[in-house]
Amino acid sequence: MTALISIAVIAPLLGGGVSLALRNHRSWRDAAVLSGLGLPAASALVMLAAVAADGTHTVAVGGWAPELGIVLVADMFAALMLPVALTTIFVVEIFAIGQRRARWGADPALSGPLMCVLTSGVSLAFLTGDLFTLFIAFELILVSSYVLLTHQGAAGQVRSGMTYVVMNLLASTLFLFGVAFVYSATGTVNLALLAERIPQLGDGVRFGIGTWFLVVFGTKAAVFPLFSWLPDSYPTAPTTITAVFAGLLTKIGIYAMIRFHTLTVMDDLGPVMLMVAAITMVVGGLGALAQSDIKRILSFHVISQIGYMLMGLGLFSVAGTAAAILFLIHIMPVKAVLFLVGGLIENNEGSSSLDRSGGLAARKPLIAVMFAVPALSLAGIPPFSGFVAKLAVVSAAIDASATVAVVAALVAGALTLLSMWKIWNAVFWSRPAADPSPGPAVRSGAKTMHSATALAVIGTLVVSLLAGPLLDLSTQAAEDLRDRSVYIEAVLP
Amino acid sequence: MSSALLLVVGGLTAVGLYFLTGRSLSRVVLGYSLLGHAAVVALVVAGGSAGEAPIVGQAEPQDMSNPLPQALTLTAIVISFGLTLFLLALAKRQRVLSGDDLVEDDLEDRRIADPDAPPAPDDAGGADHAESEHPADAAAAGAVASGTEGT
Numbered sequence: 001m002t003a004l005i006s007i008a009v010i011a012p013l014l015g016g017g018v019s020l021a022l023r024n025h026r027s028w029r030d031a032a033v034l035s036g037l038g039l040p041a042a043s044a045l046v047m048l049a050a051v052a053a054d055g056t057h058t059v060a061v062g063g064w065a066p067e068l069g070i071v072l073v074a075d076m077f078a079a080l081m082l083p084v085a086l087t088t089i090f091v092v093e094i095f096a097i098g099q100r101r102a103r104w105g106a107d108p109a110l111s112g113p114l115m116c117v118l119t120s121g122v123s124l125a126f127l128t129g130d131l132f133t134l135f136i137a138f139e140l141i142l143v144s145s146y147v148l149l150t151h152q153g154a155a156g157q158v159r160s161g162m163t164y165v166v167m168n169l170l171a172s173t174l175f176l177f178g179v180a181f182v183y184s185a186t187g188t189v190n191l192a193l194l195a196e197r198i199p200q201l202g203d204g205v206r207f208g209i210g211t212w213f214l215v216v217f218g219t220k221a222a223v224f225p226l227f228s229w230l231p232d233s234y235p236t237a238p239t240t241i242t243a244v245f246a247g248l249l250t251k252i253g254i255y256a257m258i259r260f261h262t263l264t265v266m267d268d269l270g271p272v273m274l275m276v277a278a279i280t281m282v283v284g285g286l287g288a289l290a291q292s293d294i295k296r297i298l299s300f301h302v303i304s305q306i307g308y309m310l311m312g313l314g315l316f317s318v319a320g321t322a323a324a325i326l327f328l329i330h331i332m333p334v335k336a337v338l339f340l341v342g343g344l345i346e347n348n349e350g351s352s353s354l355d356r357s358g359g360l361a362a363r364k365p366l367i368a369v370m371f372a373v374p375a376l377s378l379a380g381i382p383p384f385s386g387f388v389a390k391l392a393v394v395s396a397a398i399d400a401s402a403t404v405a406v407v408a409a410l411v412a413g414a415l416t417l418l419s420m421w422k423i424w425n426a427v428f429w430s431r432p433a434a435d436p437s438p439g440p441a442v443r444s445g446a447k448t449m450h451s452a453t454a455l456a457v458i459g460t461l462v463v464s465l466l467a468g469p470l471l472d473l474s475t476q477a478a479e480d481l482r483d484r485s486v487y488i489e490a491v492l493p
Numbered sequence: 494m495s496s497a498l499l500l501v502v503g504g505l506t507a508v509g510l511y512f513l514t515g516r517s518l519s520r521v522v523l524g525y526s527l528l529g530h531a532a533v534v535a536l537v538v539a540g541g542s543a544g545e546a547p548i549v550g551q552a553e554p555q556d557m558s559n560p561l562p563q564a565l566t567l568t569a570i571v572i573s574f575g576l577t578l579f580l581l582a583l584a585k586r587q588r589v590l591s592g593d594d595l596v597e598d599d600l601e602d603r604r605i606a607d608p609d610a611p612p613a614p615d616d617a618g619g620a621d622h623a624e625s626e627h628p629a630d631a632a633a634a635g636a637v638a639s640g641t642e643g644t
Contacts, residue, residue, distance in 0.1 A: 136568065139572050146579060158590055165580065169576060170513065170528070177532050184541075
């Protein structure tokens with residue numbers, strides 16, 4: 001088990017390093033990246049089975065006592081997130097390797113290793129058992145994302161990249177301040193010790209810390225009103241990079257929020273979170289309707305969907321937290337697939353602008369199907385995974401009689417459907433543009449891209465099929481989170 | 494705990510935030526490094542009052558200052574140093590592309606806010622990606638793009 005947990009963090013870094021060293025040998029380079037991403041994904045699946053069978057596992061890095069050193073904790077929550085996130089990155093990287101010849105692709109010699117560093121940060125963020133290592137994990141993710149976003153150096157990327165970098169640097173600095181506050185209030189950064197000590201603090205200090213981290217993680221997660229950097233920067237990056245960002249980065253902010261705020265019993269912040277969640281859902285949905293570019297519409301949906309997860313957390317009940325976890329499992333692959341399909345459309349139409357596309361359903365029925373499935377899932381239409389996840393969130397909210405949030409969730413669902421309809425209408429149904437296929441339709445690697453997307457679509461369908469067992473596992477994870485003693489006893493035996 | 498250090502944290506944060514709101518990237522870089530310093534000093538303050546160097550054999554444990562915040566501080570300094578360099582590189586790139594280091598408006602956003610405005614150069618779509626195939630040409634293309642934006 002120790003090996004499994006370590007592999008998830010170390011293997012991507014090794015793979016990235018080897019790939020960078022072999023950057024002039026294309027097939028070896030890609031093989032290094034793929035094994036650096038595939039090995040952790042496989043180990044995460046085994047880890048999930050192990051955690052489901054016999055409970056939380058911990059690794060004390062370097063053999064230090066948990067109060068002094070770094071602990072990695074694989075509890076049910078982390079074990080559920082890891083395989084979903086790592087598999088999503090793996091499939092996107094296959095798409096990226098297929099795309100290397102296309103005009104829209106990122107340079108795999110550089111983006112492959114960077115994606116590996118990002119993956120290592122993602123694993124570390126899920127597994128870490130202390131607040132400062134969480135900061136380091138965020139930095140690993142963000143630093144590689146800064147470079148991934150701007151490494152091509154085009155004007156639009158540098159412009160929006162600057163907003164992205166500065167916003168996230170500010171959030172990271174606030175995170176560091178937060179660590180200082182927490183340390184001076186409690187004398188530790190270990191999450192298990194914090195779970196014991198923060199609830200004993202006075203109300204003022206406790207709320208101060210809770211609200212501070214709500215802002216810090218909220219900026220990472222792009223909740224209202226801290227989302228302005230997201231729809232500006234995501235669409236400028238190459239498809240595969242945007243897919244990983246949209247699928248994972250904001251969700252890690254939500255993950256950190258669920259982890260921190262349930263462990264430290266911030267139940268009193270619930271009403272604030274619900275209000276923020278309601279506004280986030282509706283504002284994101286309205287923003288998406290106003291846009292006329294596929295990638296920008298999808299970027300606003302990233303914001304809108306964050307609201308659902310925050311709503312699940314804000315209920316501070318087992319059902320609500322379980323719903324938020326299930327939503328995380330559903331949204332990571334779905335969001336990534338939608339951006340991949342957006343990339344395929346861009347490849348075929350020469351642009352991701354709605355005005356310049358049309359009639360794709362007749363010419364490329366496969367792309368139409370691959371768009372329809374995740375789009376319907378995102379909008380929450382049965383029988384797809386989005387329906388189950390949204391139903392879980394809404395029914396948990398009804399149980400807690402949070403009427404405003406329920407109404408906002410339903411309105412946002414309708415807005416999502418409307419803007420998906422807008423894309424469908426413009427890209428797949430409307431009369432083709434005067435010049436129906438501006439770019440060469442078939443490029444080398446197109447097959448790889450299509451099969452990677454198809455694989456990802458199948459992945460989202462698997463999530464829909466397994467929704468029942470996944471909800472059971474999410475409920476178990478939520479019970480452990482709410483109970484807290486499971487986590488504390490595992491880390492501090 | 495020293496109130497002088499707290500004042501330093503407050504002062505650095507205020508000046509850093511003020512610089513961070515500027516449009517010029519060189520100011521933003523300054524603001525970020527000041528803010529980073531403020532956070533680091535805050536971490537040091539969080540470690541409690543100063544004492545002897547925390548080396549076993551040189552001082553009694555109760556006289557030592559707390560080593561953990563110092564370790565955290567060192568890590569934070571390294572990260573903020575690296576990121577300051579990255580920001581500087583970004584500012585230089587922006588200068589090469591547009592002749593100054595100001596943060597520009599999101600053109601696509603402006604276009605949606607005001608549909609009557611003349612169509613913007615393709616910001617998020619093809620043009621950028623076409624450039625990206627030949628990074629060396631991007632500077633020239635960027636200069637052209639900023640010329641059209643000015644009109």
